[in-house]
Amino acid sequence: MDLTRRKFLTLVGGSAAGAVLFQACGVPEAELIVEAPVEMPEDMVTGIDNWYATLCPNCSSQEGIVVRVMEGRAKKVEGNVDYPINQGKHGVRCEAAVQGLYHPDRVSAPLVRLGARGEGRWEEISWTDAIARLAHSLGQIEDRSSIVLATEPVGGHLGKVVERFASHTGVRHMGYETLEETNLRTSMKQVYGLDDMPDFDIGNTGYLLTFGADFLSTWGSPIRYARAYGSFRQGADAVRGDDGTLYINLKRQRGTHVHVEPRLSTTAASADEWVYVNPGWEGHVALAIASVIVEQGLGDSAAAAAMTGNGAIDLSRYAPERIAAGAGVSAERLRKIAEDFAGHPPALAIGGGSAGAHSNGLANLNAIYSLNHLVGSVGKPGGVVPNPASPVRDVTGSPAASPYREWRGLVDDMRAGNVSALMVHRANPVYGMPDTAGFREALLGRGGGGFNVPLIVSFSGMMDDTSSLADLVLPENHGLEDWGDDVPNPGPGYQAFGLRQPVVRPFFEGRGVHLGTRNFGDVLMGVAQTMEVDLGLEGESFKDVLEAGVEGLFARDRGSVRAHDFRSFWNGVLQRGGWWDTTAAYSGPAPSPSQLETTPDAPATGSGQFALVPYPSIGITDGRGAHLPWLQAVSDPITTASWQTWVEINLARAEEMGIKEGDVLKLTASNGRSIEALAYPHPGISPDVVAVPMGQGHTGGGQYENGRGANVMSVLDTVEDASTGALAWAATRVNVAKTGGWTRVPRFENTAPDLATDEDQHIIKLTTKDS
Amino acid sequence: MAGEKWGMVIDVDKCVGCQACVVACQSENNIPINTEELYNQRRAVQWIRIERYWEGEFPNVKARFIPVLCQHCSDAPCEPVCPVFATYHNSEGLNVQVYNRCIGTRFCANNCPYHVRFFNFWEPSWPESLKNQLNPDVTIRSRGIMEKCTFCIQRIRRSTRDAKLEGRELEDGARELNPACVNACPTDTLVFGDLNDPESRVAKLTEKETGDHGRGYHLLEELGTEPNVLYLKKVDKDAKEGHA
Amino acid sequence: MQEHVQLDQKQINRELLNGVLQMPKWWPSATVIAFIIFITGLGAFGYMLNKGVGVTGLNRPVYWGFFMVNFVFWIGISHAGIMISAILRLTQAEWRRPVTRAAEVLTVFSLMAALMAAPLVHVGRPWRADLWVFPYDFARGIWINIRSPFIWDPSAVMTYLTASTLFVLVALLPDLAIIRDRSKGFTRAAYSVLCLGWRGTPRQWKLQAVAGILLSALVLPVFVSVHSIVSWDFAVQIGPEAWHSTIFAPYFIIGAIHSGVSAVATVMVLMVWLWGWKNYITPDHLDAIGRLLIVVATTWFFFFFLEWVFAIYSLEAPELAMRDLQVFQWPWSGLFVLFLLTAFFIPVPMWLFRNLRRSLWAMFISTILVNVGMWLERFLIIIPGTMRRGHMIFDWGSYHPSIIEILMVAMTFAWVVLGMLLFSKVFPLIPLFDVKEAMVGRDEIKIGRKTVPASIRE
Numbered sequence A: 001m002d003l004t005r006r007k008f009l010t011l012v013g014g015s016a017a018g019a020v021l022f023q024a025c026g027v028p029e030a031e032l033i034v035e036a037p038v039e040m041p042e043d044m045v046t047g048i049d050n051w052y053a054t055l056c057p058n059c060s061s062q063e064g065i066v067v068r069v070m071e072g073r074a075k076k077v078e079g080n081v082d083y084p085i086n087q088g089k090h091g092v093r094c095e096a097a098v099q100g101l102y103h104p105d106r107v108s109a110p111l112v113r114l115g116a117r118g119e120g121r122w123e124e125i126s127w128t129d130a131i132a133r134l135a136h137s138l139g140q141i142e143d144r145s146s147i148v149l150a151t152e153p154v155g156g157h158l159g160k161v162v163e164r165f166a167s168h169t170g171v172r173h174m175g176y177e178t179l180e181e182t183n184l185r186t187s188m189k190q191v192y193g194l195d196d197m198p199d200f201d202i203g204n205t206g207y208l209l210t211f212g213a214d215f216l217s218t219w220g221s222p223i224r225y226a227r228a229y230g231s232f233r234q235g236a237d238a239v240r241g242d243d244g245t246l247y248i249n250l251k252r253q254r255g256t257h258v259h260v261e262p263r264l265s266t267t268a269a270s271a272d273e274w275v276y277v278n279p280g281w282e283g284h285v286a287l288a289i290a291s292v293i294v295e296q297g298l299g300d301s302a303a304a305a306a307m308t309g310n311g312a313i314d315l316s317r318y319a320p321e322r323i324a325a326g327a328g329v330s331a332e333r334l335r336k337i338a339e340d341f342a343g344h345p346p347a348l349a350i351g352g353g354s355a356g357a358h359s360n361g362l363a364n365l366n367a368i369y370s371l372n373h374l375v376g377s378v379g380k381p382g383g384v385v386p387n388p389a390s391p392v393r394d395v396t397g398s399p400a401a402s403p404y405r406e407w408r409g410l411v412d413d414m415r416a417g418n419v420s421a422l423m424v425h426r427a428n429p430v431y432g433m434p435d436t437a438g439f440r441e442a443l444l445g446r447g448g449g450g451f452n453v454p455l456i457v458s459f460s461g462m463m464d465d466t467s468s469l470a471d472l473v474l475p476e477n478h479g480l481e482d483w484g485d486d487v488p489n490p491g492p493g494y495q496a497f498g499l500r501q502p503v504v505r506p507f508f509e510g511r512g513v514h515l516g517t518r519n520f521g522d523v524l525m526g527v528a529q530t531m532e533v534d535l536g537l538e539g540e541s542f543k544d545v546l547e548a549g550v551e552g553l554f555a556r557d558r559g560s561v562r563a564h565d566f567r568s569f570w571n572g573v574l575q576r577g578g579w580w581d582t583t584a585a586y587s588g589p590a591p592s593p594s595q596l597e598t599t600p601d602a603p604a605t606g607s608g609q610f611a612l613v614p615y616p617s618i619g620i621t622d623g624r625g626a627h628l629p630w631l632q633a634v635s636d637p638i639t640t641a642s643w644q645t646w647v648e649i650n651l652a653r654a655e656e657m658g659i660k661e662g663d664v665l666k667l668t669a670s671n672g673r674s675i676e677a678l679a680y681p682h683p684g685i686s687p688d689v690v691a692v693p694m695g696q697g698h699t700g701g702g703q704y705e706n707g708r709g710a711n712v713m714s715v716l717d718t719v720e721d722a723s724t725g726a727l728a729w730a731a732t733r734v735n736v737a738k739t740g741g742w743t744r745v746p747r748f749e750n751t752a753p754d755l756a757t758d759e760d761q762h763i764i765k766l767t768t769k770d771s
Numbered sequence B: 001m002a003g004e005k006w007g008m009v010i011d012v013d014k015c016v017g018c019q020a021c022v023v024a025c026q027s028e029n030n031i032p033i034n035t036e037e038l039y040n041q042r043r044a045v046q047w048i049r050i051e052r053y054w055e056g057e058f059p060n061v062k063a064r065f066i067p068v069l070c071q072h073c074s075d076a077p078c079e080p081v082c083p084v085f086a087t088y089h090n091s092e093g094l095n096v097q098v099y100n101r102c103i104g105t106r107f108c109a110n111n112c113p114y115h116v117r118f119f120n121f122w123e124p125s126w127p128e129s130l131k132n133q134l135n136p137d138v139t140i141r142s143r144g145i146m147e148k149c150t151f152c153i154q155r156i157r158r159s160t161r162d163a164k165l166e167g168r169e170l171e172d173g174a175r176e177l178n179p180a181c182v183n184a185c186p187t188d189t190l191v192f193g194d195l196n197d198p199e200s201r202v203a204k205l206t207e208k209e210t211g212d213h214g215r216g217y218h219l220l221e222e223l224g225t226e227p228n229v230l231y232l233k234k235v236d237k238d239a240k241e242g243h244a
Numbered sequence C: 001m002q003e004h005v006q007l008d009q010k011q012i013n014r015e016l017l018n019g020v021l022q023m024p025k026w027w028p029s030a031t032v033i034a035f036i037i038f039i040t041g042l043g044a045f046g047y048m049l050n051k052g053v054g055v056t057g058l059n060r061p062v063y064w065g066f067f068m069v070n071f072v073f074w075i076g077i078s079h080a081g082i083m084i085s086a087i088l089r090l091t092q093a094e095w096r097r098p099v100t101r102a103a104e105v106l107t108v109f110s111l112m113a114a115l116m117a118a119p120l121v122h123v124g125r126p127w128r129a130d131l132w133v134f135p136y137d138f139a140r141g142i143w144i145n146i147r148s149p150f151i152w153d154p155s156a157v158m159t160y161l162t163a164s165t166l167f168v169l170v171a172l173l174p175d176l177a178i179i180r181d182r183s184k185g186f187t188r189a190a191y192s193v194l195c196l197g198w199r200g201t202p203r204q205w206k207l208q209a210v211a212g213i214l215l216s217a218l219v220l221p222v223f224v225s226v227h228s229i230v231s232w233d234f235a236v237q238i239g240p241e242a243w244h245s246t247i248f249a250p251y252f253i254i255g256a257i258h259s260g261v262s263a264v265a266t267v268m269v270l271m272v273w274l275w276g277w278k279n280y281i282t283p284d285h286l287d288a289i290g291r292l293l294i295v296v297a298t299t300w301f302f303f304f305f306l307e308w309v310f311a312i313y314s315l316e317a318p319e320l321a322m323r324d325l326q327v328f329q330w331p332w333s334g335l336f337v338l339f340l341l342t343a344f345f346i347p348v349p350m351w352l353f354r355n356l357r358r359s360l361w362a363m364f365i366s367t368i369l370v371n372v373g374m375w376l377e378r379f380l381i382i383i384p385g386t387m388r389r390g391h392m393i394f395d396w397g398s399y400h401p402s403i404i405e406i407l408m409v410a411m412t413f414a415w416v417v418l419g420m421l422l423f424s425k426v427f428p429l430i431p432l433f434d435v436k437e438a439m440v441g442r443d444e445i446k447i448g449r450k451t452v453p454a455s456i457r458e
């Protein structure tokens, strides 16, 4: 008899309790399933659910999502299978959209400030009143250019409305992004001649060489990249052939991924090889690789000649042996990477994140992206695929933000009393600008009897660090109850347009038409109307503008949705969550290699024991998601910590310094600013680097974010990229000292002193051979 | 209904540790917010979790990820120890948790070698407005009872019922059938389906990857729990080949 | 070798009923203190019922903690009763007579304490446990899962409790009749009912004796099974690898006897001190129990050693990690040393000396130490076992008991003390008839040149 342990226990149990009374039997399963008209388990309520397609409001990459709606309430977010960017997949941030919708701290009506700025006492006013007040105040201001409208980089039709509002009323529009991509955008222009971000064909590449960009968690269009990464690893997803046979893992050779970054990020951990590089030396590394390729004649010699301006740039300056010491990467390793990179076409180099956040950031990125020219991967499958222009007239994808230098200029203007009003929409410079920039002080400061900035207006639906200082709050709808659209940037390599529709009625609808929340575009249009400024837009409301734009798509009569009449077309686009045309690829001039406009110098840094590497958290990113409890609770992949700000520090170095996990550390930059955060020693970080997640340390936000952790952005030195003026947010050095305090690090991992290792492969088994 | 044997294939080589699966499961299954206090009390609930293991020291250091959820063991150690049949095996290969039978002995959780069973130490709570998000298909577990990954049984039930009502076959890999974590996972690390259907992706993958040349293995195979979750080994050219 | 202090029946009645018929000076305050601790623990339990198991220090993966330790501890103590009453009766150890009742009563109350510690307060939904398991939802044809040790163990414990209660009752009958005869009014009426019409007829004596022997014999399998089954709560598990041990059953039983017999010795000393029964519990008795304890303790230590050998022999990583935690990591290492000292290395050498075995103080201290040690033994098996469970280091845990758990552990101790105190106020803690029987048994008469016992034993 096949006596399994289970059977044995059954028998023992059976005899022990008396075979007469009990039969050692299982559960009669029928008893556990409630018989109902259609087989229903106890766990099930019947009810009709609908899935509506829309766009994710939580990230700038705006994935296409479908939202499950039951009885008028949004329940669950999933990826829209049809949407070209994410093709059915989604990430942690999309999921939390429903929490934003039902957040207990949402602003449910227009507010006017009572008491001092930032005191948090408000009075509700009606929308009519609010718009009248705003229009009146703006109308009073003679010099309209002293009014600043700060938004996140906003594209689509909303971007169009914002642009019209700015240009027709004469207010100054600035884009704000905590982690600005000025250098990246500039690099795309300089290296590839592209205005928009290209698509990176990770799924089909053979050798992936990435610098700084944590593209599997927060950088660029992470869901798209991660989806492609799956195929890059183990081939395309299962495909069913015409005969119904299922082919699984249709793939070529498994791709190799090498990631160069000062920190072991999620992406670095997933790579086959992580190469530690001293912060700011990524461009040197890229040029070292280029020099080897050129020296050995491995790449495209024409591209090499163009890139170096026929020798005007002496690449041998960057020979591996010469930069090894500065970059902290051995020459052999650099040579090996160069050979592999050139030897496994198609190869793809991507750079961004901290690699571009140095005084030499643009030069770094230029060097990195030029590698693609060298191995001929530009405009090729498995390489850099340029994106075509927007399919909608007058409407673009999200543009670049204003660089930090411009924002510092604004601070000077504010101090000088040259800013009469600041209006913010999804821009939170009070939080994101380093303290050294003095934004908050300039904004709140008083000169000549009144405030430097007499009027602060916020259009945010949630209080945040900047909105809480406002005089007037005109809350916008949540993205799931709002109209909108997006021309994805980066796009999928062909023309695409995403449509956002309200999947539920506005949550505060019950408060009546005079209270509640509104679409931001409608608010701007209303303000302009009251100011008697004609924006020259088609229609009375933002939805009209949007519909007019979609009519333009309808007229093209091609792509994923085609119809006889506009109504059917509109409904088709709503249903699919957008419109796209896989055949409408980039048709502009082919990007050709040109001489590098800049080459990296050694990065400029302050002084301090450690290089400080801030990194966007996987959940709350640069702080945008900090109000959402699910995102706060996401375990950081590397540390498994959450809800706090911690300092990743090398385990051995921490032991030397007498630092143990949870010790409250004080990180002081040479500019004198400091933050306190909890020590998290681990073996995966260089002894010369400390890494700190961004996104905490909010004031004036919701209940899940206020008074939590510290804002690492606040201690940064004001270092800018010399050519673009972008903030070099990875260029600060800090001294680390124990404060004597201790707080438990809220982490998911064990609390045993033992490091979670698996050297014997009990849990994660490895193989050298791909199957 | 009978005849299915639900299973999952997890390709460790693809997982990038992005946590999308974890949050998808929280949302789908009405898991209470894992507050800072819950983490500090070591009572946070993640039906699927990403374990991170270290290897080596800087600079030759690796951090590796592996998603772990209930393995729906065919010979499940959690089942025989439950005094009240609150956790049992159904005819579809699922290890099922019947919340209202559970009395909270935590015996099953002790005996699960994969540590995937979570106890409700406190009454779950949400701010009033956030309750609007809760999934009406999933019971909210009161304090004092055990819970764990169900393979999103509510989705299996609903999609099976809908297919039946509409007189069609449930398609392998259908979105409405797939668990929330599977649909979310951007890299397609997780694949779900009916192991008894030879044409399903899980069956195909199992066939391809088990045996001498495959990458398939079961977690803690030596315990003989016969999981319905098959892992595929991570590929690492520099690794010393693991045993078994 | 025993001293023969012959006492007359009147003196026996007077001395042994002093606790029942009079009020010892210390009794009210001791009872009140025990009661207060008990009530405080109950309050803690109420708080936990209200808030949930969250108020304990339990977590993932340390799902079992103080309550489980306490459960095993009290089950261990409960082995006193059977060991003394059944085994010693069947092996005709004479010295057992004055302590049988105290041991049996200790058994009954510690079993109740055990039930209190585990099924009652331990589970997440006690209200559900009581209504669903006892009685169960039979309407739908779903039986309880008899494969689960959590069905075996309440069954065993309840059987043991029933048998022990019968034991106490049967042995009480003659003594209850004596009290009936010495009291008046309501008290008399109450004891009349309780003694079930005992008149001391030969038939009644015979039945009482036969019942005693029968219960002794029948309860023996329970003796073996109870702690075996309790050990299987752990040993059948595969989750915490350190528990996955075939030696647990005998190891737990011998450990239970070690702690149970020690507890009886502690109670014996207390009986001399508190009620002044030095005529009944003499240094001879302590000497005898001390010698028994040497054997028990040494056997236990052998099993303890074996368990370590088996654990280390396999060289399983989780097992080694658990041992490493127990022995090398503070504070577990401190507790481990304390455990070894108190459970074996202090008391056993003490018992090797005749003077110490015969000293009330020495026996009191040594046996208290044994139970401190045996409590720690269970603690060190259960908690580190769940903390270092298997290969998945990522999930290893830690545990600190909360004040609520500590209060509830104190509650079980208070319960046993309170129970014993109340019992002693209502019933004699030393069986009068048994002592008298021994006296009679020692009466000798001369028949010719031979000296023979005056009466023949049953």
Ligand SMILES: Nc1nc2c(c(=O)[nH]1)N[C@H]1C(S)=C(S)[C@@H](COP(=O)(O)OP(=O)(O)OC[C@H]3O[C@@H](n4cnc5c(=O)[nH]c(N)nc54)[C@H](O)[C@@H]3O)O[C@H]1N2
Pocket (backbone or CB within 6 Å): A034, A035, A036, A037, A046
């Ligand atoms: N908040 C609130 N609570 C209420 C009330 C209220 O107005 N408001 N009303 C109260 C009143 S008056 C009532 S009558 C109760 C009703 O309370 P319930 O009896 O709980 O009512 P339902 O939810 O309608 O039905 C119970 C289940 O039976 C299933 N069912 C349907 N047909 C069959 C069948 O043929 N066989 C079997 N086995 N199952 C079937 C349904 O799918 C459903 O899951 O609610 C009471 N509770």
Ligand code: SF4
Pocket (backbone or CB within 6 Å): B069, B070, B071, B072, B073, B076, B077, B078, B079, B095, B111, B112, B113, B114, B115, B116, B117, B148, B225
């Ligand atoms: S993984 Fe754990 S909970 Fe799931 S079936 Fe197996 S033993 Fe039970």
Ligand code: SF4
Pocket (backbone or CB within 6 Å): A004, A005, A006, B075, B076, B077, B078, B080, B223, B224, B225, C236, C237, C238
């Ligand atoms: S063999 Fe192990 S896992 Fe399986 S039922 Fe028995 S104890 Fe449980």
Ligand code: SF4
Pocket (backbone or CB within 6 Å): B081, B082, B083, B084, B085, B086, B087, B101, B102, B103, B104, B105, B106, B107, B108, B109, B145, B146
């Ligand atoms: S906790 Fe619940 S499911 Fe687990 S063994 Fe106890 S009663 Fe059964």
Ligand code: SF4
Pocket (backbone or CB within 6 Å): B024, B025, B026, B028, B029, B047, B048, B069, B148, B149, B150, B151, B152, B179, B180, B181, B182
């Ligand atoms: S299968 Fe469903 S319940 Fe299980 S982990 Fe995935 S989402 Fe959660």
Ligand code: SF4
Pocket (backbone or CB within 6 Å): B014, B015, B016, B017, B018, B019, B020, B021, B022, B050, B067, B184, B185, B186, B187, B188, B189, B190
């Ligand atoms: S979603 Fe997929 S890739 Fe991301 S952590 Fe989960 S299993 Fe891994």
